[in-house]
Amino acid sequence: MTKSVTTILFLFSCCHHTLQLNPLPDFIHPCDDHSDECLTKATLDAIPGVVKGIPEAGIPPLDPLYLDRNITMELPGNVKLTFHNGKLTGLSTCIPNKVSSIREKRTFVFDIRCNFTIKGHYSIVGRILLFNLNTDGHAKIKIWNQHIHLEVLEKVVMNEKGEGHYKINSYKYNADYGTDLKMNLTNLFRGSPEISENVLNVLNSNSQLVAQEFGGPILNYAIDYAMNVTQHFFDTYTYDQISHVPLTEDFFEDN
Numbered sequence: 721m722t723k724s725v726t727t728i729l730f731l732f733s734c735c736h737h738t739l740q741l742n743p744l745p746d747f748i749h750p751c752d753d754h755s756d757e758c759l760t761k762a763t764l765d766a767i768p769g770v771v772k773g774i775p776e777a778g779i780p781p782l783d784p785l786y787l788d789r790n791i792t793m794e795l796p797g798n799v800k801l802t803f804h805n806g807k808l809t810g811l812s813t814c815i816p817n818k819v820s821s822i823r824e825k826r827t828f829v830f831d832i833r834c835n836f837t838i839k840g841h842y843s844i845v846g847r848i849l850l851f852n853l854n855t856d857g858h859a860k861i862k863i864w865n866q867h868i869h870l871e872v873l874e875k876v877v878m879n880e881k882g883e884g885h886y887k888i889n890s891y892k893y894n895a896d897y898g899t900d901l902k903m904n905l906t907n908l909f910r911g912s913p914e915i916s917e918n919v920l921n922v923l924n925s926n927s928q929l930v931a932q933e934f935g936g937p938i939l940n941y942a943i944d945y946a947m948n949v950t951q952h953f954f955d956t957y958t959y960d961q962i963s964h965v966p967l968t969e970d971f972f973e974d975n
């Protein structure tokens with residue numbers, strides 16, 4: 721009698737517990753080891769699915785990514801540029817060159833290339849060349865083969881149910897601005913399409929510089945957003961669901 725009650729309780733707690741795990745999406749392919757080959761392939765497989773959004777993990781569609789705030793940049797020469805109603809397209813084009821794990825630093829390193837288009841409304845106040853500017857219009861920037869080197873430091877933490885979850889401690893990245901870039905700002909010089917066109921040509925011929933000044937803050941936003949989304953993902957699925965590498969001491973934070 722007591723035994724069967726215990727069994728029932730056990731079954732209840734076992735299956736109730738199992739039911740609470742969110743089923744892993746089929747585009748997530750856990751690795752049996754931390755080899756570059758497996759991590760790179762798993763990342764390649766995961767990107768298209770994750771970018772479409774995972775509602776059960778609270779992840780919205782990411783391509784396009786709508787910027788929910790104004791981005792302001794101070795450019796050399798006291799030029800202030802504000803970018804609003806921004807939209808970044810292209811996260812689904814990202815391809816990992818290489819993903820690797822540095823176990824002793826609990827760090828994952830992503831080398832990724834993407835093609836991005838940034839569109840939005842800009843306003844600019846300041847002085848460029850000999851001209852005083854106070855204007856606004858539409859901005860469109862296309863960047864081909866943007867290269868991103870991203871290092872993510874993470875640990876595994878146990879929740880009260882004894883399930884391990886990844887937690888992102890910090891991240892840093894650097895970027896170079898691709899093989900090609902084209903920028904178009906409409907109405908740069910009010911009522912003077914010829915000057916606008918000339919200045920744009922100058923800007924486009926210094927594309928690395930422009931991309932850094934202009935693209936940098938937008939990329940900051942996008943990567944911060946992507947890291948937030950990744951943390952939602954880690955909160956939703958347990959370590960054991962997303963990795964088949966046995967958990968050992970070195971996954972946890974040093975004391």
Ligand SMILES: *[C@@H]1O[C@H](CO)[C@@H](O)[C@H](O)[C@H]1NC(C)=O
Pocket residue numbers: 789790802804843
């Ligand atoms: C964003 O910038 C636009 C145009 O400059 C402005 O009208 C709007 O109030 C700003 N929004 C926020 C949240 O600062």
Ligand SMILES: *[C@@H]1O[C@H](CO)[C@@H](O)[C@H](O)[C@H]1NC(C)=O
Pocket residue numbers: 813814815833834835864865
């Ligand atoms: C970017 O676009 C170019 C030209 O369309 C293509 O050849 C390249 O493979 C794309 N790169 C990525 C990372 O998607």
Ligand SMILES: *[C@@H]1O[C@H](CO)[C@@H](O)[C@H](O)[C@H]1NC(C)=O
Pocket residue numbers: 903904905906920
């Ligand atoms: C910029 O966009 C405008 C309007 O879409 C277009 O007329 C113009 O030719 C474009 N300029 C460049 C340099 O692409």
Ligand SMILES: *[C@@H]1O[C@H](CO)[C@@H](O)[C@H](O)[C@H]1NC(C)=O
Pocket residue numbers: 941942944945948
């Ligand atoms: C990421 O999350 C943090 C903490 O909730 C928040 O302050 C930040 O604005 C988020 N970043 C983006 C780009 O949404």
